[in-house]
Amino acid sequence: MAGRLEVTEIELFYGDARALDRVSLAVEAGTTVAVVGANGAGKTSLIRTIAGLMVPARGRIRFDGQDITGWSSDRVCALGIGQVAEGRQLFGGLSVRENLEMGALVPRARAHRRASRARVLDLFPRLTERLDQAAGTLSGGEQQMLAIGRCLMSCPRLILLDEPSQGLAPALVGQLYRVIAGLKADGLTLVLVEQTVAASLKIADAAYVLEQGRVVRSGTGAELLADPAVRTAYLGL
Amino acid sequence: MMAAPDPARRGRLLFGGFALVLAVWPLGIDDAYLVSVAITMLWFAAVGQAWNLMMGFAGQLSLGHTLYVGLGAYTAAALYVHFGIGPWIGVWAAVAVAAAAGAVIGGLGFRFGVRGVYFALLTIAFAEFTRIGFDHLDWLGGSAGFFLPLDHDGALPWADLRGPPLLFYYLLLAYTLGLFLLCRAVIARPLGYRWRAVREDQEAAAASGINVFRTKLAAAVMSAALTAPAGVIQAFYYNNLFPDQAFAMHRSIEMILAPIVGGIGTLFGPILGAVVLTPLGEALTLGLEALAIDLPGLKQTVYGVLLVVIVLRLPSGVWPPLARRLGLGDAATRTPDR
Numbered sequence: 269m270a271g272r273l274e275v276t277e278i279e280l281f282y283g284d285a286r287a288l289d290r291v292s293l294a295v296e297a298g299t300t301v302a303v304v305g306a307n308g309a310g311k312t313s314l315i316r317t318i319a320g321l322m323v324p325a326r327g328r329i330r331f332d333g334q335d336i337t338g339w340s341s342d343r344v345c346a347l348g349i350g351q352v353a354e355g356r357q358l359f360g361g362l363s364v365r366e367n368l369e370m371g372a373l374v375p376r377a378r379a380h381r382r383a384s385r386a387r388v389l390d391l392f393p394r395l396t397e398r399l400d401q402a403a404g405t406l407s408g409g410e411q412q413m414l415a416i417g418r419c420l421m422s423c424p425r426l427i428l429l430d431e432p433s434q435g436l437a438p439a440l441v442g443q444l445y446r447v448i449a450g451l452k453a454d455g456l457t458l459v460l461v462e463q464t465v466a467a468s469l470k471i472a473d474a475a476y477v478l479e480q481g482r483v484v485r486s487g488t489g490a491e492l493l494a495d496p497a498v499r500t501a502y503l504g505l
Numbered sequence: 506m507m508a509a510p511d512p513a514r515r516g517r518l519l520f521g522g523f524a525l526v527l528a529v530w531p532l533g534i535d536d537a538y539l540v541s542v543a544i545t546m547l548w549f550a551a552v553g554q555a556w557n558l559m560m561g562f563a564g565q566l567s568l569g570h571t572l573y574v575g576l577g578a579y580t581a582a583a584l585y586v587h588f589g590i591g592p593w594i595g596v597w598a599a600v601a602v603a604a605a606a607g608a609v610i611g612g613l614g615f616r617f618g619v620r621g622v623y624f625a626l627l628t629i630a631f632a633e634f635t636r637i638g639f640d641h642l643d644w645l646g647g648s649a650g651f652f653l654p655l656d657h658d659g660a661l662p663w664a665d666l667r668g669p670p671l672l673f674y675y676l677l678l679a680y681t682l683g684l685f686l687l688c689r690a691v692i693a694r695p696l697g698y699r700w701r702a703v704r705e706d707q708e709a710a711a712a713s714g715i716n717v718f719r720t721k722l723a724a725a726v727m728s729a730a731l732t733a734p735a736g737v738i739q740a741f742y743y744n745n746l747f748p749d750q751a752f753a754m755h756r757s758i759e760m761i762l763a764p765i766v767g768g769i770g771t772l773f774g775p776i777l778g779a780v781v782l783t784p785l786g787e788a789l790t791l792g793l794e795a796l797a798i799d800l801p802g803l804k805q806t807v808y809g810v811l812l813v814v815i816v817l818r819l820p821s822g823v824w825p826p827l828a829r830r831l832g833l834g835d836a837a838t839r840t841p842d843r
Contacts (some may be wrong), residue, residue: 319712320711321708321711321712340711340716341712341714342711342714342715342716342717345712345713345714346714351712353709353712357706357708357709358709359701359702359706359709359710360705360706361705362702362705366698366701369698370698370702370710370713370715371713373695373698373699373702373714374714378695418713422714
């Protein structure tokens with residue numbers, strides 16, 4: 269399956285404002301890496317840059333050894349990098365079935381469309397009952413399931429998860445993390461961007477802390493969970 | 506007791522019945538006026554369907570679609586008058602010219618990120634430039650008009666489209682029904698899915714692996730190409746072309762009323778919209794004549810008020826609620842399953 273991601277010294281600007289300042293990270297194939305930080309730290313900018321939605325001013329992004337810096341998002345997705353965006357970005361006026369089909373439009377996923385849909389519906393049985401319902405009318409939890417399901421339909425090797433627990437009830441967050449753990453167990457490479465720091469660090473093999481667009485700490489999930497500075501700043505302990 | 510047919514089957518039966526009625530009714534009626542009204546109705550249904558492909562399914566607003574009608578009309582007419590090439594061959598050239606124009610406009614607009622009303626302005630601008638250009642193109646008659654010869658040996662009226670109005674009626678009926686089936690097939694394919702993804706959310710579409718530029722361009726080119734045959738039929742039906750009519754701004758607006766009233770982004774909406782609007786306009790004319798009311802602009806005012814009432818009462822168009830009432834559920838407004 270592979271799915272190794274390497275980000276080297278990327279810089280991103282919004283006008284004159286620097287959003288990412290020489291950010292580097294390495295995600296080994298089959299591992300889960302958490303990126304944590306406060307609002308405005310640059311987490312979403314990092315995800316969007318990797319996904320090809322933003323073009324970095326400097327630095328390189330490599331996926332399985334291939335330089336994908338500056339690639340358009342459709343090419344990045346076609347290569348096997350899926351994205352579950354912040355706010356879910358579902359096609360609200362379309363049905364659940366159509367949303368899932370959208371995920372399988374990339375060439376590498378077309379042949380596996382039926383098998384992928386069966387896998388997604390097995391993972392999220394609730395969606396089976398909602399197939400003909402408009403995505404915009406689903407509950408928050410169901411929308412998040414659909415967003416992940418649509419991403420899985422593209423048969424990704426790596427998934428970028430941007431704030432997946434945002435807006436979910438605590439009970440649903442637990443359910444969501446069980447799904448994420450299942451994806452990890454399946455061998456998928458995951459990059460998890462979260463403000464729910466404790467949960468994401470627990471599941472992560474490695475983690476990075478972003479502050480004002482810079483990586484200020486990194487280590488294994490367990491190391492950062494034990495780090496007094498992280499516990500004070502992000503866990504309120 | 507027989508079980509009620511499922512909504513999809515019921516929809517096919519209703520559509521078949523509707524097509525059969527349209528095919529059969531002129532046979533027992535010898536009324537040139539009714540046939541001419543039906544021709545107008547089908548013409549608007551066809552161009553509305555072609556426009557709906559771009560706006561209704563791909564979400565790209567064009568207010569200059571008359572450009573493709575005019576280009577199609579002039580291309581086929583010029584080939585016929587100057588080179589003796591019949592409309593059945595000319596229509597392919599017309600389609601190619603319109604598709605090229607759609608590619609240029611779409612390519613420019615989408616490459617430079619021109620969206621929404623600004624893209625609509627771009628389409629108007631191209632239609633206007635073209636109108637002005639054709640006004641000065643003496644080879645095609647300029648502003649004095651371009652006329653197709655009426656004489657024909659009468660042997661094969663179909664071959665040169667030199668037949669009676671009924672010939673054009675059946676041609677437009679076949680074109681309208683064919684367009685419906687073509688659009689139905691296309692939107693159920695990956696391209697149709699891409700269009701709707703782009704219509705819903707361009708960024709989410711891009712993040713899902715869709716090349717937004719190519720997807721929008723495909724819609725612009727296909728919509729333009731499918732509009733051109735309506736121009737060819739128009740040219741050979743009326744036998745005259747004037748730039749200020751062929752490329753008129755108000756014509757572009759008229760063309761989009763049927764899909765808007767019928768149900769934008771639905772397959773049957775453009776046809777139903779034309780079925781509602783064309784007879785409505787004619788009924789107003791006849792009604793005011795019967796009442797001996799001859800106030801300039803009154804018909805347009807009443808027509809406009811009625812349009813506003815329809816749009817306010819049925820904001821999603823006439824077809825979606827009617828489809829539900831006919832027991833078609835949402836199946837009639839949803840994408841056919843792949």
